[in-house]
Amino acid sequence: MSTASAAHEVLAVVFQVQPQQARKPQLSVLLWERAMEPQRGAWSLPGGQLRHDEDMTSSVRRQLAEKVDLRELTHLEQLAVFSEPSRVPGPRTIASTFLGLIPSPATPELPGDTRWHPMSALPLMAFDHRPMINHAHARLVAKMSYTNIGFALAPKEFTLTTLRDIYAATLGHQVDPTNLQRVLARRGVITPTGTTARSGRSGGRPAALYRFTDST
Template sequence: MPSSVDVEVLTAVFQVRECGDRGHTLHVLLHRASDDSDTWRLPGGLVGDRDTLPTSAGRHLGEQADLTRVAHLEQLSVFSDPDRVPARRTIASTFLGLVPRDIPADPATAAAAWFDVDDLPELAGDHRDIVDLARQRLAGKLSYTNIAFALAPGTFSMSELSEIYGAALGYPVDATNLLRILSRRGVVVATGTVGRTGRTGGRPPSLYAFADSRLRVTDEFATLRPPL
């Protein structure tokens, strides 16, 4: 590769978080290079001489956003437009990362923060395109894999899981239908325990867990937008 070309990694990390009156929404982790900058970026940077791409992605997440626990990390795409970065040609290898809802992930520095994907600040260069592509990848994989294990807590009610699916997909998901589909595919299993009763009372909800904590295909013939 010519010496005039740099290689960087950029990671779009998602977590489902509460967002006031909007309930639970999908958030992405961003950082900014300086305190006086109005432009935010995805965590990342140049690949070190001895780094693999995933190792470099993890290193930059820790250094720039204090994030060291990611439940799932996968390569997303390569962005190679010659003019995507001014002055020096830079090719970006991008990643999708997921953090479970019950993992504390608030950055210790004001230079990093979580943002609702539907209400993003000004982003550098093609970083919004990377966020959009990562969101599409996540939505697609929710239909034919068990990838939601990386967004959900260790145990959950089906109403809680339906909120997580709805936040990631961008539309409401019915808890009863979701349980039927995921049980049929062997994705979730009943724990035999119950959770806390809600504010309105009623029966305590049954709790479930994912059968696997690694990505696997659960229905190779599922559509990219499942009727959940």
């Protein structure tokens, strides 16, 4: 079957680093539960069919806004094409995936069938959506090492401890805040704001606040 006769869908892998009670923050992905067959009850990436009158980026933004009321993306980029002929039941459907990021302070209101799932405990996934998530995560991890993409997961201003937690949650291993500061400062990615965070209940010296130099 030719590509011209195939349907085309766009799917978004949206990540956010979320706090966990009595645990370190975790990288989570946004999923919605299928209410109809095929694979009713399995979890899917948000998205849907590409319209004839829209480009793929406009389509994925529209569908995130319409279907899961998500409008707070700080980063969105196209990733890969999944074109296995039998990837979904029925007519052949080609999928283009996108990587989306939301900063950790954001708390978008989600429909009842949509929720965040930690990368470390993904539920039963529909079709080929788990490989899509793994591919997007690998892309994010790689870009954390050579770009300033961390700005899209972090607050506008942050302590080094907060930034360490975001990097550790994303990369999946412990990160030393001093080394992180040294590397990012040498690359010109972060800069001190000249202000400090509020002291916690335990008191102590207020931590310095930083920001990303830019978000491009």
